[in-house]
Amino acid sequence: MAKVALFFVCLIPLGRLIWLAFNGGLGANPIEFVTRSTGTWTLVLLLITLSITPLRRLTGYKALIRVRRMLGLFAFFYVCLHFTTYIWLDQFFELASILKDIKKRPFITVGFACFVLLIPLALTSTNAMMRRLGRRWQQLHRLVYLIGIGGVVHYWWLVKKDITQPALYALVLALLLGYRLVVWAQARKRVAPPSAPTSPTNFAPHK
Amino acid sequence: MLIRRPADIKPSEITDPAIYHQRREFIKGAAAMSALAALPLRADAAAKLPGVKKSTYTVDEALTPLNDITTYNNFYEFGTDKASPAIQARNFVPRPWTVTVEGLVKRPTTFDMDDLLKLPLEERVYRLRCVEGWSMVIPWIGFPLNEILKRVEPTGSAKFVEFTTLNDPKRMPGQRSPVLDWPYVEGLRLDEAQHPLTLMVVGLYGEVLPNQNGAPLRLAVPWKYGFKSAKSIVRIRLVEKAPISSWMRATPNEYGFFSNVNPDVDHPRWSQAKERRIGEFLKRKTLPFNGYGEQVASMYAGMDLRKFF
Numbered sequence: 001m002a003k004v005a006l007f008f009v010c011l012i013p014l015g016r017l018i019w020l021a022f023n024g025g026l027g028a029n030p031i032e033f034v035t036r037s038t039g040t041w042t043l044v045l046l047l048i049t050l051s052i053t054p055l056r057r058l059t060g061y062k063a064l065i066r067v068r069r070m071l072g073l074f075a076f077f078y079v080c081l082h083f084t085t086y087i088w089l090d091q092f093f094e095l096a097s098i099l100k101d102i103k104k105r106p107f108i109t110v111g112f113a114c115f116v117l118l119i120p121l122a123l124t125s126t127n128a129m130m131r132r133l134g135r136r137w138q139q140l141h142r143l144v145y146l147i148g149i150g151g152v153v154h155y156w157w158l159v160k161k162d163i164t165q166p167a168l169y170a171l172v173l174a175l176l177l178g179y180r181l182v183v184w185a186q187a188r189k190r191v192a193p194p195s196a197p198t199s200p201t202n203f204a205p206h207k
Numbered sequence: 208m209l210i211r212r213p214a215d216i217k218p219s220e221i222t223d224p225a226i227y228h229q230r231r232e233f234i235k236g237a238a239a240m241s242a243l244a245a246l247p248l249r250a251d252a253a254a255k256l257p258g259v260k261k262s263t264y265t266v267d268e269a270l271t272p273l274n275d276i277t278t279y280n281n282f283y284e285f286g287t288d289k290a291s292p293a294i295q296a297r298n299f300v301p302r303p304w305t306v307t308v309e310g311l312v313k314r315p316t317t318f319d320m321d322d323l324l325k326l327p328l329e330e331r332v333y334r335l336r337c338v339e340g341w342s343m344v345i346p347w348i349g350f351p352l353n354e355i356l357k358r359v360e361p362t363g364s365a366k367f368v369e370f371t372t373l374n375d376p377k378r379m380p381g382q383r384s385p386v387l388d389w390p391y392v393e394g395l396r397l398d399e400a401q402h403p404l405t406l407m408v409v410g411l412y413g414e415v416l417p418n419q420n421g422a423p424l425r426l427a428v429p430w431k432y433g434f435k436s437a438k439s440i441v442r443i444r445l446v447e448k449a450p451i452s453s454w455m456r457a458t459p460n461e462y463g464f465f466s467n468v469n470p471d472v473d474h475p476r477w478s479q480a481k482e483r484r485i486g487e488f489l490k491r492k493t494l495p496f497n498g499y500g501e502q503v504a505s506m507y508a509g510m511d512l513r514k515f516f
Contacts (some may be wrong), residue, residue, distance in 0.1 A: 027290065028279035028485045029341055092489055097478070105477055157476060160339065161457060162287035162386045 006067055010074040013041040014081070031089045038082035043151050043169055045075035049175045050148055057183070070123050072144070076122040083115050107157035114150040117143050145180075148173050210347035212371045259348050262329040264404060267499070270332065273412045275485050280419045281337065282438055283386055284372065284379035292419035295380055301423035301439070308355055310445035311365035320423050323386075324409060326350045327422035331406060336468045337499045338432040342482045346408060347427050348410035353401045361397065361445050367399040367470040369393075370426060371442040376481060379439075393437040394450030394464065395428065398506055404429060408436075430468045430499040463516040467507070468497035472516045 017037055020026050026033045052068040055061070091098050101108045120139055123129070130137050152173050156166040278293045285292035285299075304320035318489035328348050336342045356368075374390035376382040382389045399405060406427040409416055416422045421438025428435050434454055444450075461475050470480045470493040481490040496503050507515075 028275035029289075031483065031488075032341075089488075090490075097480075101478065103508065104473075107476060161283075162384075164287075 003067060003070065008069070010045070010077075012146050013037065013078070031085065035082065035085045035090060038085055039155070042075055042082055043155060045071055045078060046144070046148055046151055047169065047172050047176065049075055050144065054176060054179045073122060073125060076118050079115055079118055081114075101199070107154050110150050110157070111154035114147045114154065117147050117150075121147075145177060148177070151173065169179040253417070255414055256328060256348055259328045259330050259410075261414065262331045265330075265332040266334055266344065268332070268334070268344045269486075270346055271485050276343060276345055276411065277417050277419055279485065281307075281339075281420055281433065282381075282421065284381045284389075284391065284439070285419065286381045287386055291381075294417035296422075299378055299418040299422070301351035301418065304423050304441075306355075306424060306440060306443060308359045308443045308445075309370075311362045311447065312445050313362060314358070318355070319492045323350075323355075323407075323424065326354055328409065330413070333406070333427055333429040334497050334499075335427070335429065335433055335436075336482060336493065338434060338462075338466070338474060339347045339371060340477060340478075340479070340482050341485055342487050342493075342497075345427075346412055347406060347408045348413070348416075349406045349408040349427065351403055352405045352407045352426070353403065355407065355443070356445075359445075364447050365445035366397055367446050367449050368395050368397060369442075369444040369446055370395075370437040370440050371444070372437055373441045388456050389453075391437060391453045392450060393426070393435055393452045395435070396449075396506075397445070398426070399503075402503065402506070406500055430467055430494055430496040430503045432468060434462075435466050465507075465512075465515050467503075467512065467516075469495055469512055469516065471495070472513055 017026075017034060020033075021030070049068060049071040052064050052071065056064045087093060087098055091101070102112050103109070120196045121143060123138065124133060124140060133140065152166060155169060156163060159166055232411070257390075279289050280292040281289065282292040282296070285295040285359060302320065303316050306320070306323070307315070307317045309315040328350060330346055330348050332344060332346045336437055370393045372391035373379065374382065376389075379407050395405070406429075408421070408425045408427045409423065411417070413418060416425065421436075421440075424440050425438040426436040426440065435452075449464050452462070452464065455464060468479075473479050479493055482493045
């Protein structure tokens with residue numbers, strides 16, 4: 001039930017765009033508006049997906065894990081819309097100029113790389129693939145850390161001057177990744193020297 | 208010994224916390240108000256400018272709708288978001304207003320805005336190309352900058368003209384954040400400033416210039432990227448050396464002094480080959496000097512425009 005509700009919540013950004021489009025609400029430069037909006041929601045959903053594990057550990061609310069895949073797939077959904085807006089509405093399928101952009105514009109290079117890296121993650125998100133890949137599934141899906149960093153860099157490099165917004169995303173990402181680093185370091189400390197005292201924060205073993 | 212230093216900020220200038228904590232409500236209220244007010248984005252009913260002659264310096268292209276020109280603005284003094292100048296400049300009062308023209312001139316003069324409005328005004332439809340890759344076609348109203356320059360008589364050593372925007376964070380809320388090194392400064396070479404196409408703008412679409420477009424007085428230099436056309440100008444200084452503009456200071460490798468529209472010289476981070484004309488779906492090719500090459504290219508004869516971008 002909660003999952004169904006979340007599904008529809010994740011569709012709100014798209015619904016808003018459609019509503020605005022039919023009501024002349026996309027402003028003077030609608031294509032830019034749609035590109036920015038779909039890009040923003042990709043990044044937001046990526047960060048929300050990355051926050052599930054820390055939230056689950058900090059709150060002990062294990063059921064959260066059940067919505068992680070859907071959130072990740074919605075990030076992929078919005079990046080597909082973002083990419084489509086770029087190649088269709090913005091560049092109008094001019095392959096030469098798209099390729100030149102990807103090669104020459106660092107922010108597009110990074111953005112495109114992240115989009116490509118998200119594809120295998122989306123493809124291997126099924127239960128069957130998880131079983132088939134076993135341990136390697138988790139290794140593969142750690143790519144999402146790199147994609148998160150790339151996504152923020154993509155945004156940062158595109159901004160002309162006022163970096164307030166990308167800096168906020170960078171801060172959230174730093175917290176989410178920093179949390180994992182701390183957990184990892186503590187787990188290592190606990191494992192390595194046998195005499196070391198156990199940490200008071202007793203995290204569940206990494207699964 | 209106790210040395211007492213007066214506080215930088217007078218207590219009277221500090222916002223009462225009670226008011227400060229209502230800021231979100233205030234913004235929400237303002238947003239709701241603007242949504243209600245919808246189309247006329249100026250507080251006062253726009254005043255018509257009388258006696259405007261149509262100029263021959265006009266392009267025959269479809270005009271960008273007034274609503275787009277007044278709601279999609281780069282005017283960092285009123286926020287970095289394109290929608291924010293229309294909202295944040297709403298209550299800006301561009302009066303009383305004077306423009307001081309000084310520096311290497313024989314007759315330094317401070318002009319009152321209301322006297323400048325008595326100059327013969329003309330309407331010119333110009334293309335405007337933003338460095339971000341979009342463009343508009345705008346029916347400006349104004350007079351050639353050279354009308355002012357002739358009156359102050361530049362001396363022989365004057366080589367450049369520096370334009371300074373009002374610096375008043377109380378009236379221009381965007382200046383409270385250090386996005387750029389305030390005040391906004393721009394510059395032209397003297398011959399560029401004297402060129403007949405270089406227009407001092409006081410209005411658009413037949414009416415007094417809307418606040419968000421640089422009221423009460425701005426430049427329009429149609430063959431250069433939009434940021435060269437400084438807004439809300441309070442000072443014009445004739446100088447010997449090329450002024451360092453705000454954008455050059457902010458990111459020297461991305462913005463040069465000339466900033467002529469040039470499809471062959473990309474911005475380091477994005478292409479300048481094409482532009483999206485606001486209101487059009489497909490991008491169009493950007494023209495050298497924004498299509499004004501015939502009038503202005505000779506000023507740059509022999510210059511390497513890749514080097515002097």
